[in-house]
Each structure stands twice: as structure tokens, then as C-alpha cells.
Amino acid sequence: MSARFVVGYTANEHGADALALATRLAAASEALLDVVMVLPSEARSSTVPSDVGYERHLKERSRAWLTEASKGLDPDVAQSLHVRYAESFAEGLISAAHEFGASLIVVGAARGGILGRSRIGSVANELLHSSDVPVALAPSGSRELAASVGISRITAAVGSRPGASALLDAAVRLSKAMHAPVRLLSLASIDLPAGMDEGLAELTSTAHADEVLAAARRELPATTDVSVAVATGDSIEAAVRSLDWHRGEVVLVASSRLARPQHLFLGSTASKMIRELPVPMIVVPRTSSRRTAS
Template identity: 55%
Template sequence: MTGSIVVGYTATDAGADAAALGARLARSIGATLHLVIVLPTEGTRSAAVPPERAYEEHIRSQARKWLADAVVRLPQELTRSGHVRFSESFAEGLIAAGEEFDARVIVIGAAGGGILGRHRLGSVASELLHSSTIPVALAPVGTAQEDDHVIPRVTVAVGSRPGADALLDEAVSLAGDSRVDLRLVSLVPFDVPPGLDTGAIRTVGDNHAQEVLAVATELLPDGRTAAVEKAPGDSVEDAVANLSWLPGEVVLVGSSRLAQPRRLFLGSTAAKMLHELPVPMIVVPRTRNEAGDR
């Protein structure tokens, strides 16, 4: 059972990017795709907007039309549907829809004004990344222009901070369900205390990477492989910029250690990665506390 994919849809370029990434994920793992438009509840609208029944119906009708048009443009082999939901905030409505549809991931597009192929966080993304109980996938600007329709490889940025086990589990699951190989990129050199010499940092990173590789190899289904790739550079940004990326690839990162269990919080390392990433990023909640309990 692979669950479903929920896309936070708007009739904009960002909405088209999110729908395209959602379709790629759904097609790769055989999941149902749900496009969701979240409209504000009556209490959150401006006082200048009259809460008249005719106006309410117009807004709902327009949202349903946008959804119908978007669903038709999705790959025909997908099981897909559109939904209108109401909430005090777009992010809150998406989380509720994700829980309703047992979503494996919630997908959103970049904020307006971003550079083609890059990420730009808007208010909805920021709210989701501080509150979601479900992994959040961020689609770079221009995702809808790409021709690929399946994930060719899954990359996971592994470290040694709390939540690393949950992150690896999610990456292995996504790679296995997508029937692709897994690439491990160690971020341990950026997680160690300051002051360690270069040799010590390299030793810590290499040892940890091999330990994670052994676990991933054991967890992956037959026929799938895992490999470690060193991220070259003196900073997170350098490392990400120097890595090679396959068209359509996704990278998984974990929440900050400051996040509450089962909640997201985009940490400083992931935020730095986001500035250089040319591929979608999926942020995974810490589903375990520091004692290892679920």
C-alpha cells in the first residue's frame, strides 16, 4: 500500500509545477494523486468581501473549474481527482487534506519570482515546513516544463542528528516503491563540532557513511542498490553545487533537531541546500523522539 500524493494546487505556474511533481511521484510509486485547492473560511476573509451566497458559489465554481482543467492535463494513466477544501490557512487545509487522504507526501510549488530550476520559499511553504506532520515536497520553478514522468534515482542527505533513522527509512521506502537505486550523501562533515581537524572530520564522515550504507543495503528490496557519494566542498552550498543530479531526481532531507517529534522544521543545513538544489527536495518529519520512541 503506497498511500496517496496530495498537491497544494493553485491556477498559477507554481500550481502547475506542484501538479507535475505530484504526478511524477504518483506515477513512480503507483499512488493516487489528489489536487487540493484550499479556500479561506468565512471568518478569515477580508471585511471588504461580502459573504453572500452568490459570491461563495462563484468562488467554489471557479475553483472546481480550475481543478477540472488541471486534472485533465495530468497523465491519463494516473488515478487522480480534485478537491476543494476550506480552512483558515492554505497550509492548515493541506495538512488536513493530507491526513484525510492518508498522504505519503504533500507537494507545493515555489513562490513567485524564483529563478528557473531553483527553489523559492513562500509563506505557505514556510508554514508547512514548520508544522506539517507529513513529508513536504518542494517543486523548483519550471518543474512543469520537464518531460520526465518517473523518478530515476533517490538521493538522501544523511547526518547523525536525531531523526536520521526515520529519514533513511523514508528514503529506502521511496526508492524501493519507485524501483530505483538509492544514493547516500553524507552531511556528517558539516554536523561535527567546530575545531576538529580535517582528518578527524573525514574519518567520522567515512565511518558513518559506511554504517548507513550497510543499513540501507539491507533494507532495500532485491535488485536495488545503495551507494555512498562524497559531497565535495568546504560548505553545504559547495557540496550541493558540485554534486551531479539526474533529470527528475529527488533528494530527501530530515527536519531540524529543533523540530518537535512528528513535526517539520527546516534546519539550517537543509535551508542552505535549498539555495543550490536544481531538483525537488522532500523534507521528512522527525517521527521519533531522541529516545527512539515512536
């Protein structure tokens, strides 16, 4: 059975970004794409407005937007178009993911973001702190990248501690599904206390990062095409800027330890990373019963 991805669509450039990323992911893994527009529950209310044709008009208009958007999709990507009602856009997408058995939710960045970067808006923020399904955030301008670019590499940010088994499992599944190599990444940024020897601190931090990466690598199957990288800098943002990124790359991060079991919670490191990342980020639950792109 093919994997299914839900993409939250809105009839603007940010919806186009989400759709473009979702198309690339689906094309690379031969997944079915469920394109979903979420309308407010109030649209079904008999009191707002009193015109009984309002709901039908709104749904027909949404269907027209979905149909128009689908014309630009890769013809090789299986797709299904849906209109759903919910109290919030994020709630509607999570419900749709449950309904379809989707293993990923894809959304666009918020308005006002820098081209090529992701800005977390209200919808993404709600998803990234409540969803029990992995969430992918498409940077601004993703619509300019052709589906043929595919997924060239999966970078798993393993953090500063070993034992991120859920993240590594997701990285292996994505690697297999999308035929892409894995890069294990440790962000060994250093927030130096006043007066501390900078060279010693950097050496200690990098040595610890090497240990973490070695432990993570041992957890991966021998058949996985894997490389390792350590990024250093005086901040997470600087460390991210120091790295090389492929055009077709995606970054995988785990949820914070504050997350409820099998739910997302975007941690502070990932929040800092996303400000500088020129590629999409996928956030997975700290422990997950759902399979990402399996």
C-alpha cells in the same frame, strides 16, 4: 492499498510546477493523486461579502481551474479533485492529507525564485515547520519536465551524525515504491577556524563523513541498490554545487532535532541546501508514524 499524495494547486505556474512533480511521483509509485485547492475560510462567511452567491461562484471557479489543470495530467495517474476551506493554505493541505490518509504533500516554490531552484514562500515555510506529513517542494520550472522522466534516484542526505533511522526508512520505502536506487550523501562542508590547517581539517571531516555513511549503509536492507557520496566545500551551498544530479532525482532530508515528535522542522543545513538544489527536496519528520510513498 495504493499510496495517496496531496498536491496543493494554485492556478499559476507555481501550481503547475507542484502538479508536475506530484504527477511524476505518483506515476513512478502508482499512487493516487489528490489535487487540492484551498479557499479562505472567510469565503464562507455571511458577512464577507454580503452576496449569497459569492461562495458558490468562488467554488465553481476553483472547480473549473482544477478541471482544466487535470486535463494535462498523465492519463495513467489516478486523480481526485477537491476544494477545501481553511484559515491558511498550509492548514488546508495538512487537513486534506489527514482526511485522505496521504503520505506526502507536494507544493511549488515561491514567486521570484531562480529557474530550476526552490524558494521557500509562506505556504512552504508553514508546512516545513509544522506538518506531520512529509512535504515535497517542487523547484521553479518543474512543469517543463515530462512525467516520463520518472524518478531516477533518491539521494538521502544523512547529515553529519549516524542514526537517522527515520530518514533511512523513508529512503528504503521510496526506493521500493518508485523502483529507484538510493544514494547516501554526506555534506562534509568545512567552516574553517582562522589559522587552522586546511588540509588536516578536510581530511578529518571527510573521514568522519565516511564513518557516518558506512553506519547508514549498514542499516539498509541488503537488497537496496545503494551508492555513497561525500560532498566537500567551504560551505553547504558549495558542497551541493560540487555534486552531480540526475534530471529525475529527488533529495530526502530529515527534520531538525528541534522538531516536535512526528513533525517537520526544516533545519539550517537543509535550508542552505535548498538554495542550490536543482532537484526537488522531500522533508520527512525526524520520527514518523506515517509511511512515505508506501
